[in-house]
Amino acid sequence: MEIKEQLLVAKSLDELERLRVKIFGKSGIIAEQTKELKHLDASEKAERGKIINQTKRELEEIYNKQLSVLNKKAMAQKLKSESIDRTIPGREIPSGTLHPITSMINEIRSAFSRLGFNIVEGPEIESVFRNFDALNVPPSHPSRNLSDTFYFHDNRLLRTHTTTVQIRCLEREKPPIVAISAGKVYRPDYDATHTPMFHQMDGIFLVKGATFANLKAILNEFIVSLFPDAKTRFRPHFFPFTEPSAELDMSCPSCSGMGCNVCKKSGWIEILGCGMISPEVLKHFGYTLSDIRGFAFGMGIERLVMIKYGIKDIRLLYENDLRLLKQFY
Numbered sequence: 001m002e003i004k005e006q007l008l009v010a011k012s013l014d015e016l017e018r019l020r021v022k023i024f025g026k027s028g029i030i031a032e033q034t035k036e037l038k039h040l041d042a043s044e045k046a047e048r049g050k051i052i053n054q055t056k057r058e059l060e061e062i063y064n065k066q067l068s069v070l071n072k073k074a075m076a077q078k079l080k081s082e083s084i085d086r087t088i089p090g091r092e093i094p095s096g097t098l099h100p101i102t103s104m105i106n107e108i109r110s111a112f113s114r115l116g117f118n119i120v121e122g123p124e125i126e127s128v129f130r131n132f133d134a135l136n137v138p139p140s141h142p143s144r145n146l147s148d149t150f151y152f153h154d155n156r157l158l159r160t161h162t163t164t165v166q167i168r169c170l171e172r173e174k175p176p177i178v179a180i181s182a183g184k185v186y187r188p189d190y191d192a193t194h195t196p197m198f199h200q201m202d203g204i205f206l207v208k209g210a211t212f213a214n215l216k217a218i219l220n221e222f223i224v225s226l227f228p229d230a231k232t233r234f235r236p237h238f239f240p241f242t243e244p245s246a247e248l249d250m251s252c253p254s255c256s257g258m259g260c261n262v263c264k265k266s267g268w269i270e271i272l273g274c275g276m277i278s279p280e281v282l283k284h285f286g287y288t289l290s291d292i293r294g295f296a297f298g299m300g301i302e303r304l305v306m307i308k309y310g311i312k313d314i315r316l317l318y319e320n321d322l323r324l325l326k327q328f329y
């Protein structure tokens, strides 16, 4: 095939480039023919030189045309392959959701807000006084042991319950005090139902004329707001900081009180501890029972989450396993 035709039928820029080198390169056809001129005499040289120049110009013209055609073609192909299809749905951006414990804390806060409670918070590092002494916990009580509490060297500790926040309220406010607090607490335990860090909520209701009937009404209302079909019952109990004290049970949501493994066949599940604030605790803050009465209550939040979602091992809540967490999306 003549070189001109080869240029005209070149199908790609690569092929065209190979032809350019073959024709116009250092050892290309034009260069070779120009070299041959030295063997010719003067008149032939002039004649032949003219022809070579003319051919070169023609070939250059064809080459440039073909280069522009192939460039346009390549650009069109590139645009086609990179074009955007605006009808394809966008990529989904994964978003996180609240941990079930955070959701439960939010639910508890909003339930008590509706009942008129203030939401308060306190630090996780506390004094031994606020964690034990102010709550009438005897010096020999086992909960004070090194095996039950994380201590620092300076008479401070990681709070073992959120009741410390009630003490802070009593220190800075005058009654009426109606508040709840929820947050992290610490105890050195680790098994299927205990973790060294867990969550509690605690409430105080210190209002002139408060009675045990108020306590029952408020806690009933709270339980029903979380578990609408639940029944409740109060059992006598003992806590150092309340007198009288009680534990609140609710009917087991898994079996509606019929008896199952979750409730150990009893039909009831223990939910929280409560009672009228002990005169010994009030005394620390200069009150007597003739001045004021009130009640307090507290419970573990993990336990509520486990009951609500049927989780059997508390550790699942802290393993950050997406297979579990995604179920709460």
Ligand SMILES: [Zn+2]
Binding pocket: 252, 253, 254, 255, 256, 257, 258, 259, 260, 261, 262, 263, 264, 265, 267, 268
């Ligand atoms: Zn049950």
